[in-house]
Amino acid sequence: MLPRLIKRQTPSASMVYLSPVLALLLTLAASIVLFLMMGVSPASALHAFFVEPISSGYGLSELMVKATPLIIIGVALSLGFRAGVWNIGAEGQLILGGIFGGATALFFYEKTGFYIIPLILIMGIVGGMLWAGIVAFLKTRFNANEILTSLMLSYVAALLLNLLIHGPLKDPDGFNFPESRLFSDSALLPILYDGTRLHLGAVIALIAVGLGWILLSRTLLGYQIKVIGDAPAAGEHAGFSPSKIIWITLLISGGAAGLAGAIEVSGPIGQVLPNISPGYGFAAIIVAYVGRLHPFGVLLSGLLLALSYLGGETAQIKLNLPVAVTGVFQGLLLFFLLASDVLIHYRLQLSKEVV
């Protein structure tokens, strides 16, 4: 007999946290089927994907390097998603942050000074905010759908980076390759542990989690965000301005994505390239959802999604699997999460009796 869905009287609090675990288990099960279909031993594939990358200290440091942009953007996106503001263009805002931060680093090429790194990060935030600010302006002034405008601007941002890397940002001694100069040491984020790529950005990510938590649970703005998202009419009645929330959530998420972009170019990459992100801005959407739009949850889900990137790389090297497996894994995870979330508001009933 097919189980039936019965609406719960009140949403289940425990399912809110169990649903991501269930989703992960279902994703793993589906991955096993996928690996079998690809003719790979599921045991060795899962080992390469989820165990091997983090079975060494260096692996763990790499996990945090990949998780850094995901967590920073994921925390900020959660704020907007809670308020019903759909910034889907974090990827573009990240690229703008990379352009602004990278240009700053190149401007101070071969100069030294303690102020250079803070300036790079601030310019990254400015770049991301500028890009997201366009979205906020078009939304509040012209009612233009933020999902579509922010996404279109992501494509524009990628082309803008491509244009600049073939022009003003190009290395003058680089034999016309579309790459910038390698940043000077004073423009590179300090490494936390020698022998790894773990950089200052990891600390910034943890600070972002803390700030996100304070903002959401300890400030009036956080309260307004939650009310506008849960009950827009009630929020407006209470005098909260939806336009203000749109502006603030977009500027915060845009700024965070821009910061992540500046961190990427001045951290693990160390120069400006035509491609500075393997889709962190999009993966951060999944991070926000799997993390239950809560900063602490985002910390955990950011690490999980970072593992999907690392695992994809390891599986490519060890088993010759295509990197695209990472994207499939991420998509499956979000699908299963959204499906599992039904259990928050409904429960399964196996018997026929009517309650």
Added chain:
Amino acid sequence: MDILIAAILTIITAATPLLFAALGELVTEKSGVLNLGVEGMMIMGAIIGFVTVHHTGSASVAIIASMIAGAFIASIFGILVLKFHARQVPTGLALTIFGLGLSALIGQSMIGVAYTGIPKLAIPGLASIPVIGNILFNQDGLVYLSILMVIVVYWFMNKSRAGLILRAVGDSHDAAHAMGYSVVKIRFMAILFGGAMAGVGGAYLSLAYSPLWVEGMTAGRGWIALALVVFASWKVGRVLLGAYLFGGITILQLHAQALGIGIPSQVMSMLPYLATILVLVFISRDKTKIKLNSPASLGKPFHESR
């Protein structure tokens, strides 16, 4: 004259994939469902169409396969949204992310594989009319099909009883449910139709527009199709107009360089995206008008128990 004809032919090929995808999404949205996964469904249609033509050599089989592929992954969205009461916005995004990933995985062995492109179907007699014969009657089958679908969808939406029911479901699912119509079933069919149309739109890219497989080759066209539905105020005729307007922007991109205008190619490539934003701003600024034209239940969940 030759340049003009070439330009018009380019407009048609650039407009056709958008037309398919936007027509499908229009039907889905008219039933009250916002499926943001158009990009994912298109790219699945593109890769499945390409793989099929590579293995069977038959363009017709490939086109049917691309429709099935689009409808198949749309059904995942449909089940999640209609049966599992998942929210439509994140589920559509998941569909796009999943489709982009899965297509890249499937397409791994197709990179660098060549295909001649689907054949042109010249209509005997008419195709030899000077100038317009070549433009109107010497196209590939999918171009004719896209125009035929405009007529079919127009007739279905505005003249048929089934279309009336579909619109009723989209405007007030509770009223339609009370009248005894199965909201879930009707919406599921509309979602499948949207998926099949996006699939064939994607297949047009990999079989005709640039007959080869490139990862992420839809390049945002699924999102542009979504914007086109808003631009068209959910009206079939205006989808046709919108798709061809966007096709016109694409030719600027291709022909501006040939004409020797010194604008960097990246800036020209930005045009479709910037135009989409402009169009959205222009159409959306009147809030009341958008509200009047859009299906009243668009994006809202339906619970039978209520």
